[in-house]
Structures are given as C-alpha cells and as structure tokens.
Amino acid sequence: MDNFIVSARKYRPVTFDSVVGQGHITGTLKNAIHNSQLAQAFLFCGPRGVGKTTCARILAKTINCENITESVEACGTCDSCKSFQNGNSFSIHELDAASNNSVDDIRSLIEQVRIPPQAGKYKIYIIDEVHMLSQAAFNAFLKTLEEPPSYAIFILATTEKHKILPTILSRCQIFDFNRIKVEDMATHLASIAQRESITFESDGLHIIAQKADGGLRDALSMFDQIASFSNKNISYQAVIDNLNILDYDYYFQLVDRIAGEDAAQALLIFDKVLNSGFDGGHFISGLATHIRNLLVSKEPATLKLLDVSDTIKRKYLEQSQALSAGLLLSALNIANQCEINYKNSKNQRLQVELALLKMCHLSAAILLSKQGSFMPSASTEVKKKLPEQSVANQPKASASADSNGMAIPAQPPVVARQPEQKAVPPVQVRVEPTTKPAEIGANATPKKGWGKVSSSIDIPNLNTIFEEKPVEESEENALVQGNAYQEITLNVFLSKWNAFAEDLKKTTRVTLYTIMTANTPRLNGTLIEVDVENAVQMEDLKVGKIDILNYLRVQLNNFALDLQGVQVEMTKVRKPYTAQEKYQAMVSKNPALETLRKAFNLGLS
Known part of the structure; x- marks a missing residue:
C-alpha cells in the first residue's frame, strides 16, 4: 500500500499564482523580485493556515532561481530549485523559533550568516514562529537584522505580531495575511x-x-x-x-414556526436539537446568525455578505421575503439578549425556551400595534376634571355599541368649573372589544397551539414584557385647567405667594416653605421664576410645583401660570440661624438626611 500524503502537504502551493486568497501579498512580492527591490527582512503575519510559511518558501526559491519565468515564477527545473524541493539546499535555511529561542541559538545563526552562499545569489533564512524568541534573543538579533551582509535575506513568520518587539518590527517589511474567504x-x-x-x-x-x-x-x-x-x-x-454541525433545516423550520406563532412546535424543535447532543448556547447563537442572514437577504445590496452556497442562499431569499423586517429585528434582539444571559442562568434550557416563546408572540404584538393605530374605539380614555367632593355624585355615562359589537362610551356630562377647589386626577376608562357572537356558538373551532398573546396598543420591550410598569401621572393632567387669564400685578402675586407659604409652615412641608421664602420670586408674564441654591432644593420645588400652581391659578384667576426653578451660584455664604436654615445646610452636605426625615415623617420645631 502506497504511503498516504495529506492534502495539506500534497497540494501545497509551489508558485505565487497557486497561493489561495492572498493576491495582495503575492503581487507585491513578484513586483519586488522583478524590480530588484528586495528588502533585507520580511515579516509575514496573520492567522494560522493562511499561507505564511508557504509564501516564505516560494519567495526563497524564486529569489535564487536561475531561470525566472516572465511571470516572475521559479522555473522548478534548475539546480537551485531542485535542491530546494529535495530539501538539501545550502542557501535556504529554515529555523523553528519555538524550539530554538535562546540567545545561543541566535548567536549560532549570526555566525552562519557570515559565510557567503555556496550556490545561488542569496542566502535566505526562514524563521517560523518568531514571536517565541526570548527578549534577550531579540536584542542579540537586532544588529544583524538591520545591517546584514548583502547576500543575506531574513523571512520571519508569526501568528502573534503583537508579541514582537517594536525594534524588530521597524527593521522589517510587514505583510499582513488575510483570512481566506x-x-x-x-x-x-x-x-x-x-x-x-x-x-x-x-x-x-x-x-x-x-x-x-x-x-x-x-x-x-x-x-x-x-x-x-x-x-x-x-x-x-x-x-x-x-x-457535528447543526443543520440549516432546523433553523428554517424554527423561523417558519415563529412566523406562524406555533410555540409548541418551536419548543419541540429545540428539544430535538438538545436530544441530538447539541448545546443550548450553540443553538441560540446559530439562531441569531440565521436571523441575521435573513435580514441581510432582505436587500439585494447586502446579499453578498452571505457566506453560503447558492442553494442555501436561495432558501434564505425565499424565507426572508415572507417575513417583515420588524419581526426579524425583534427576534434578533431577543436571541442576542438570551445569548448574553445564557451562561449566567441556572436554568439554561428555560432561558432559551422563554426566548422562543417571546419570538412566537411577536407577530401578534405587531398586529395589535397596527390595529391600535386605526381603531381608537378599542381603547378609549375619557379624561375629566371634576371637583373632589362631587365625583361620587356624578351621573354615570351610558355606553352604546357600534355595528361591530364594539362598546362606545357615551359623552360625559359637562360640569361647571369651581376654581376654589382642587382638581382630581383624570379618570381613565378602558373599554375592551366584546366577543363576536360567531365565536360563542357551538360550532366555534378552538385555536391550536399557544394562541395569540394579548397586548396593549403601545408594544413594550419584549424582554421586560412581564414586569409591572408604574402608572405615571402626567404633570399637565394634574394641573387645574380653566379659560380665565386675568392680568396679575406683582403686589397681588406676592401676597398670594406668601399666604400659601404661611400655610405650608403649619404643615410638615417645611423644606418647601424655606425655598419659597428664602428668595423673592420673579414674575415674567405668566412664568414664575424661583431661585434655588442646590439640586436638593430644585427637586423639592419640582415636587411642590403642582400644589403651588393649583393654588395660585385659582386665587389669581389666571390658568396660564407656570413655575420654573433657577439654580444660582451662591457667592456669599450666610451663616444659618433659624432651624429651617440649619436643616437646609445639613441637607446640602448630606442629601440622605431628607430621605430619613420623610421616612419617619419628622418635622422641624
């Protein structure tokens, strides 16, 4: 039986033109040989298996070839080429720096460099894995590398360029090899x-x-x-x-199930993948790559970014046309978040299954968001400003139904505004669509799979879809409203301002009282400007802004009034005297003191 030679050795390139995927390197080297512009030292760097050592050998053989062809390639028939191919050339030496990395090894190399070549024009030294040399060996090699004899050429190869000393790099022509496409x-x-x-x-x-x-x-x-x-x-x-690679078909089938909202089959596909011996992290990473490829396939300009065969590329094109970009982007975001959290999760399988369930409900969420934009009757908010004591006595509004069976709230009665009373927050009424009669009958067909998930009109982030969101009351809704815009004089304004501040003094809201009385407010039209000394006072003023404006708007009969805090830089330090001033001085040094006071409901004497 003949000895088997692996393909990596049997089909190793022997000419520049046969090197795969490094045309920018081979073209430069051929031009340098043709123009007789060879440097004394070359550095070939790049990832493993891309042709660094191969190009070094081809360069060494071509330099010493006695009959270089017109295409600047070694002839392969002269004595120099034959001796190199047989491994007995006296002019080309290969050194493995991984096992010859000491100062003595470099000194031995320097001694050999002094001997001229016995055959050929140049004496060439190929040093592989040069980053393995010790620092002392590098230093010993510096002088010879910079000014070698005219017949000596060094070709260094490495996979870790960052480990080589800058003094070595500056003495070499550097060629960066690319990953092969x-x-x-x-x-x-x-x-x-x-x-x-x-x-x-x-x-x-x-x-x-x-x-x-x-x-x-x-x-x-x-x-x-x-x-x-x-x-x-x-x-x-x-x-x-x-x-042991996951088949493309798994991902194509899974994305079809996600688009069809079939969560049960999606989980079964994932279970089949796990039973085949694949890791869940590898699966979710592959799914993210698959969704990325579908997004790339949506545009003809980015189609070249797919590194797959023509058959698989056609499958990507067919599936991408049936899916919306919004669905793919949301699914990619979920897959990416799952991959980030996978390693830290104690129940890793549940982490992936939860991501798949979210993806399966994306279509329903997107559909509801589109319907919500054109069906205002599906979610109606009735906002009313009513006096506090008369809310319970208001007549209830009756609701009717449209032709589709959708409930429509009746118009609420108009109530006269009482400016002396505070307005209550708006009442929000949410009317859900009623079930159609056709779905209640005995012939109604139950839905298969997991069904569709209900969602609000504003689609939330699906990563936090199950978290409760606090209901935030807008500032505009909390302010008392009216149509009166009576002109205000400064004296009347200051009297009402001080009256409200005196009322605060009787309560526990001493901090707001101090802010209102520390500096005289300015009235610019309908805008009230209040000077505050620090961020703590600014925050307290924002908290009390609604109460202040609701009082002043009613008392001054002007509902366009607004309030704004202005933080000023204190140039004059005044020693605190009153209890309120002393407390403010302590709060400015330690804001947590205010949190403590509020937590225990403490007051100042």
Missing part, C-alpha cells in the same frame, strides 16, 4: 476533489470552508477526514454528521 476556499477544495476523483456537493464544501474559519490547512484536514468517512462521497449530510 469561504468562496475561495470552497473553489480550491472543489479543484482538489476533482483531481482525487472524489464526488462532492457544493453545500458540503461550503460547510467545511465555514468551519475552517479562514484557515486553508484546517479545511484540507477536514476534507481528508470527511472523504475517508464518506468513502470519497462528500455530501452535505456527511459533513454535518462528521463535524
């Missing part, structure tokens, strides 16, 4: 399969190229492994079985 790698694998008489499917080769993550050597190793596993028949199914 999936399409280029799949094409190269197809050409090798044809030479080896191996049948293949393009989808299978694309999966190998994606799994290799830009490294051609890794792709060739997997190619040999699957060729042996499948008896020289590389199919899509054989690749995903051998490399």
Whole structure:
C-alpha cells in the first residue's frame, strides 16, 4: 500500500499564482523580485493556515532561481530549485523559533550568516514562529537584522505580531495575511476533489470552508477526514454528521414556526436539537446568525455578505421575503439578549425556551400595534376634571355599541368649573372589544397551539414584557385647567405667594416653605421664576410645583401660570440661624438626611 500524503502537504502551493486568497501579498512580492527591490527582512503575519510559511518558501526559491519565468515564477527545473524541493539546499535555511529561542541559538545563526552562499545569489533564512524568541534573543538579533551582509535575506513568520518587539518590527517589511474567504476556499477544495476523483456537493464544501474559519490547512484536514468517512462521497449530510454541525433545516423550520406563532412546535424543535447532543448556547447563537442572514437577504445590496452556497442562499431569499423586517429585528434582539444571559442562568434550557416563546408572540404584538393605530374605539380614555367632593355624585355615562359589537362610551356630562377647589386626577376608562357572537356558538373551532398573546396598543420591550410598569401621572393632567387669564400685578402675586407659604409652615412641608421664602420670586408674564441654591432644593420645588400652581391659578384667576426653578451660584455664604436654615445646610452636605426625615415623617420645631 502506497504511503498516504495529506492534502495539506500534497497540494501545497509551489508558485505565487497557486497561493489561495492572498493576491495582495503575492503581487507585491513578484513586483519586488522583478524590480530588484528586495528588502533585507520580511515579516509575514496573520492567522494560522493562511499561507505564511508557504509564501516564505516560494519567495526563497524564486529569489535564487536561475531561470525566472516572465511571470516572475521559479522555473522548478534548475539546480537551485531542485535542491530546494529535495530539501538539501545550502542557501535556504529554515529555523523553528519555538524550539530554538535562546540567545545561543541566535548567536549560532549570526555566525552562519557570515559565510557567503555556496550556490545561488542569496542566502535566505526562514524563521517560523518568531514571536517565541526570548527578549534577550531579540536584542542579540537586532544588529544583524538591520545591517546584514548583502547576500543575506531574513523571512520571519508569526501568528502573534503583537508579541514582537517594536525594534524588530521597524527593521522589517510587514505583510499582513488575510483570512481566506469561504468562496475561495470552497473553489480550491472543489479543484482538489476533482483531481482525487472524489464526488462532492457544493453545500458540503461550503460547510467545511465555514468551519475552517479562514484557515486553508484546517479545511484540507477536514476534507481528508470527511472523504475517508464518506468513502470519497462528500455530501452535505456527511459533513454535518462528521463535524457535528447543526443543520440549516432546523433553523428554517424554527423561523417558519415563529412566523406562524406555533410555540409548541418551536419548543419541540429545540428539544430535538438538545436530544441530538447539541448545546443550548450553540443553538441560540446559530439562531441569531440565521436571523441575521435573513435580514441581510432582505436587500439585494447586502446579499453578498452571505457566506453560503447558492442553494442555501436561495432558501434564505425565499424565507426572508415572507417575513417583515420588524419581526426579524425583534427576534434578533431577543436571541442576542438570551445569548448574553445564557451562561449566567441556572436554568439554561428555560432561558432559551422563554426566548422562543417571546419570538412566537411577536407577530401578534405587531398586529395589535397596527390595529391600535386605526381603531381608537378599542381603547378609549375619557379624561375629566371634576371637583373632589362631587365625583361620587356624578351621573354615570351610558355606553352604546357600534355595528361591530364594539362598546362606545357615551359623552360625559359637562360640569361647571369651581376654581376654589382642587382638581382630581383624570379618570381613565378602558373599554375592551366584546366577543363576536360567531365565536360563542357551538360550532366555534378552538385555536391550536399557544394562541395569540394579548397586548396593549403601545408594544413594550419584549424582554421586560412581564414586569409591572408604574402608572405615571402626567404633570399637565394634574394641573387645574380653566379659560380665565386675568392680568396679575406683582403686589397681588406676592401676597398670594406668601399666604400659601404661611400655610405650608403649619404643615410638615417645611423644606418647601424655606425655598419659597428664602428668595423673592420673579414674575415674567405668566412664568414664575424661583431661585434655588442646590439640586436638593430644585427637586423639592419640582415636587411642590403642582400644589403651588393649583393654588395660585385659582386665587389669581389666571390658568396660564407656570413655575420654573433657577439654580444660582451662591457667592456669599450666610451663616444659618433659624432651624429651617440649619436643616437646609445639613441637607446640602448630606442629601440622605431628607430621605430619613420623610421616612419617619419628622418635622422641624
């Protein structure tokens, strides 16, 4: 039986043109050879398996070739090329810096550099994994690397450029190798399969190229492994079985279930994935990538971002056209949040299942949001400003129904405004649509699966859909309203202002009293400006703003009045005398004191 040679060695490039996916590197090197502009030191850096050492060998062989072709390639037939191919060249030396990283090894190399080449024009040293050299070895190598003999050329290769000293980097021409594209790698694998008489499917080769993550050597190793596993028949199914990869079909089926709001089947698909030996974190990561690919497929301009075969690309196009961008963006957000929280969750399976349930209810939430924009009768808010003591005595409004069976609230009666009384918060009435008679009959068909989730008109963040949201009362609704806009004089305004402040003094709201009496307010038209000394006073003024305005609007018969705090910088420090002033001085130093006073309902004597 003949000795088997792995594809990574058997089909290793021997010319610049045969290097895969590094045209910017090979083109530059060929021009440098053609123009006789060779540097004394080259540094090839990039990820593993992209051709750094291969290009170094091709460069070394081409430099010493006796009959360089018109396309600036080594002839492969001269004595120098043959000796290099046979591994007995005296002019080209390879050194592994991982095992020869001491100062003595570099000193031995420097001694060899002094000897001119026995054959060929140049003496070339290829040092692989150069970042493994010690700092002392780097320092010993500096002088020789900067000013070597005219016949010496150094080619350094590394996967970790950041570990090399800047003094070394400054003495080299640096070439950054790219990760090899999936399409280029799949094409190269197809050409090798044809030479080896191996049948293949393009989808299978694309999966190998994606799994290799830009490294051609890794792709060739997997190619040999699957060729042996499948008896020289590389199919899509054989690749995903051998490399333990989740099939695309799982994700296509799952997204169809999400679009159809079939939560039960979505959970069953996830259970099948887990039973196949896959991790939930790997599954949710793949789902996020799948949804991302669907979003990319929505626009022809971004279609080139898909690194998949033509068959899979057509599937993405078909499924993306049936889904809205809003649904995909919301699902991608949920998947991304699930992936972030997955590792910290104690019940990781529940974390993924909860994300799937949220995705399945996205269509219902989006539909309700659209309907809510055009059906005001489905959720009606009746806002009324009534006197506090007459709310219970108001006549109840009767409701009628429209042609669709939707309840319509009657117009509330008009109540005369009493300016001397405070207004109560608006009453919000929410009328839900009644059930249609056709759905109540005996022939009504129950819905399958999990059904549709009910939602408010404003769709919340689905990550916090189950959290209670505090009902916030708007400031405008809490203010007393009216149509009177009587002109106000400064003296009348100040008298009402001081009267309200004296009323506060009798209560526990001493802080607000201090703010109102510390500085004289300014009246600019209908805007009242109050000077405050710090952020604590500004916050207290905002809390008491509604009570102040409700009192002044009624007393001054002007419902356009508004109040604004102005924080001023204190240039003169006044020693506090009264209890209120002393308390304010302590609060300015420690705001938590105000929280303590409110918590225990304390007052100031």
